[in-house]
Amino acid sequence: MAISFMLAMLAGANGTSPLPTDSAVVGDAYPAAVVGGATLAYRTGAQGGIDECRAIISGGSDAGDRAACEALMEQGVPKGVEPAVAIGNRALWVTTKDYPPKLMSKGAEGVTQMVYEIDDQGAIAGCVVVASSGWELLDSVACGALAKRGRYKPARFNGQAVSSIGFLRVNWPSPLKRPTSPR
DSSP, rough: OHHHHHHHTTTOOSSSOOOOOSSSBBBOOOOOETTTEEEEEEEEEOOOOOOOEEEEEEESSHHHHHHHHHHHHHHHHTTTEOOOOEESSSGGGOOOOGGGGGGGGGGGOEEEEEEEOOOOOEOOOOOOEEEOOOOHHHHHHHHHHHHHHHHEEEEEEEEEEOEEEEEEEEEEEEEEETTOOOO
């Protein structure tokens, strides 16, 4: 099953764990893993082990999906898998400069959490908002900016370039609350 199809299914799916909330850009992008019938997206932490896991296609039950994530986290990154590596500074892919002028006077703010596909050439091939900022336009701009600027050296499995899945969290502060610089 293609990852882009998995991402389309994810738009309406409930995950087994929340997406990371500790930083704007997190983890590495790895190929999806299938464990116990569940297709899983995962990321590694500072210690190199898997510290976040989400079922992007359920194996049939929330309990089974959680068990699959726990098994993958215990096993670690599958053998032969190399993560996709970002080209450039990921923190600059979606910034407050992308904030839509149309929303300036409304003071729209929130956090957009996305899961995205990186194709076997390193381009962003799909993006799904899994937790909305509460503003459809902010969410859309986040995916659009990511698709425009995001580039990777593709992930590899046994030396072969493959698609992978990444996580991104974008904080949209209200322009009405941002500090202004003195003149």
